[in-house]
Amino acid sequence: MTAMNDTYIAWALYTGPSDVTPLWKNSRWIMGQWVGANADTSPEQIKIDIDERISYLVKTFLQARDESVHAHIATTRHWFVIPEFFFHCRQGPYPEVAIDNKYPYEYICSKLKDEIAKLSTELNNEVWLFCIGSVLTCNEPNISEFLSSGRVEERQNALNKEIAGLNITNRLDSLTHGPRIKAFSYLSMGGPVSKTEKHIDDLMIHFRANPLCIVRNRGTLFVRDKKCVRCFGYEKQNESTVDLTMGTLDADGMLSHGGMITEWMAGYPSISIYEGDKNTKAAPLAARMSVPYINRSKNDLLQIGVEICLDHRLKRLRRTVGMTKENGAAADNRPLAIQLIPSGGMQILDASVSSGVDGVIFNCDGCDPILTEYNENGEPVIQDSGTFKKITCGVYASSAQTMVRLEKPYYSHSQLAFRYGDQEIPGYDNAKGTKNVNAATCNDPQSLSPSNPHLDAYDTAKRIPVNCINGQLLYPAGLGELHLYGKSKG
Numbered sequence: 001m002t003a004m005n006d007t008y009i010a011w012a013l014y015t016g017p018s019d020v021t022p023l024w025k026n027s028r029w030i031m032g033q034w035v036g037a038n039a040d041t042s043p044e045q046i047k048i049d050i051d052e053r054i055s056y057l058v059k060t061f062l063q064a065r066d067e068s069v070h071a072h073i074a075t076t077r078h079w080f081v082i083p084e085f086f087f088h089c090r091q092g093p094y095p096e097v098a099i100d101n102k103y104p105y106e107y108i109c110s111k112l113k114d115e116i117a118k119l120s121t122e123l124n125n126e127v128w129l130f131c132i133g134s135v136l137t138c139n140e141p142n143i144s145e146f147l148s149s150g151r152v153e154e155r156q157n158a159l160n161k162e163i164a165g166l167n168i169t170n171r172l173d174s175l176t177h178g179p180r181i182k183a184f185s186y187l188s189m190g191g192p193v194s195k196t197e198k199h200i201d202d203l204m205i206h207f208r209a210n211p212l213c214i215v216r217n218r219g220t221l222f223v224r225d226k227k228c229v230r231c232f233g234y235e236k237q238n239e240s241t242v243d244l245t246m247g248t249l250d251a252d253g254m255l256s257h258g259g260m261i262t263e264w265m266a267g268y269p270s271i272s273i274y275e276g277d278k279n280t281k282a283a284p285l286a287a288r289m290s291v292p293y294i295n296r297s298k299n300d301l302l303q304i305g306v307e308i309c310l311d312h313r314l315k316r317l318r319r320t321v322g323m324t325k326e327n328g329a330a331a332d333n334r335p336l337a338i339q340l341i342p343s344g345g346m347q348i349l350d351a352s353v354s355s356g357v358d359g360v361i362f363n364c365d366g367c368d369p370i371l372t373e374y375n376e377n378g379e380p381v382i383q384d385s386g387t388f389k390k391i392t393c394g395v396y397a398s399s400a401q402t403m404v405r406l407e408k409p410y411y412s413h414s415q416l417a418f419r420y421g422d423q424e425i426p427g428y429d430n431a432k433g434t435k436n437v438n439a440a441t442c443n444d445p446q447s448l449s450p451s452n453p454h455l456d457a458y459d460t461a462k463r464i465p466v467n468c469i470n471g472q473l474l475y476p477a478g479l480g481e482l483h484l485y486g487k488s489k490g
Helices: 045-070 104-117 144-146 149-164 167-174 193-207 430-435
Strands: 006-014 018-022 031-032 078-081 129-130 135-138 213-224 230-237 287-293 302-306 336-343 355-367 385-390 395-405 407-416 462-465 480-487
Touching: 006 045, 006 355, 006 395, 006 407, 045 078, 045 104, 078 336, 104 129, 104 135, 104 230, 135 167, 149 167, 149 193, 167 395, 213 287, 213 302, 230 287, 302 430, 395 480, 407 480
Parallel strands: 006 078, 078 129, 302 336, 336 355
Antiparallel strands: 006 480, 018 031, 129 213, 135 213, 213 230, 287 302, 355 407, 385 395, 395 407, 462 480
């Protein structure tokens, strides 16, 4: 049931918009520009964008596989995880257009399944699990027509009216502000909030409660063994304030949609975990999945959970620990063998760890650095690039971080952690809130020399530059690097 001898590979590349800038200093609303290979949103151009991303994905995976083999790593299964937002276009979410008779998400899943199946010769009898981060889509077939509508113009004008009242110093400060530290600052901005800033926040709350279009953030876990390739979908439940941008500033300093679907237009569909979060035929995009035959045994069901970014902070998987049919759930939500966190601004949090005894927690992030400590002014101390093993946010983890410095730093990172101890964590009690039991990841979370034999048996992450070139056409900071976590033979 455990995955303590597996190899874990993260593709650490920046997948967010270019030139991310808060709307005002310390604002939780950000501006930025998505990049993509599509010239417009016709089916032909969207296919070009998707096919190019898939091409990079397959080439980079093959490099990762070769690096793993050359490192002589002994393993039973291999995991390859990429960040949230890997699949998007210049407009942010893909439009609802048909490509080869399939909508973008379905087209991506079908094409990737075929591409993985074609690798049967290269992969021999190896077991691989691919977590493709996420795919942004929307329900608008003609994004240009939608953006030119009176409804969009009305909202843009209402926002600009409020923005015009912002203190000019506060606005100018934001334009030189560093990259957004999303994982830990959007819930507690700090500092005084002006009357105008509150008006904008209130207006955004109203807009997001009344979306003009629906955006979905979905991904797929592909499971490849010697017999076949299986697919398990999942969908993000909680929309962050940075999943889309607020747009861009025009030449007059006014907010513009910039040709993109923005936060003030869109909303996520409602997803309930009232009856649990088990991935079944009735709930094919739920976060918990039982993967059959992964160890060539019909009775061995590997319990996997996938949380996209903010879902982890809000304890989506943790909240369903212990939910069973006996207690009214639609299906049994069994302890997880592995908890995957593909994200765009998140790291592993102790209060959100949901894996069972000896379980694994693996995070692959495409937007933010790992926050490890703060200086005397309360500002985060950020390591540019490198590897380290230490406790961060109460979690003992082996971590690797990538930083690319362009007009400002662009970050990505990965983390690997294991459950510690022989006791299952109890079911979550909403009434207890922060007083719920957290799952331990080391012998002593207060220790200066923590230990966990499962994690300590792994080598320090190996950082490997990606061989592909010209990634800036799709990703602002290029194609980043691979982070390889494994055990050497011998």
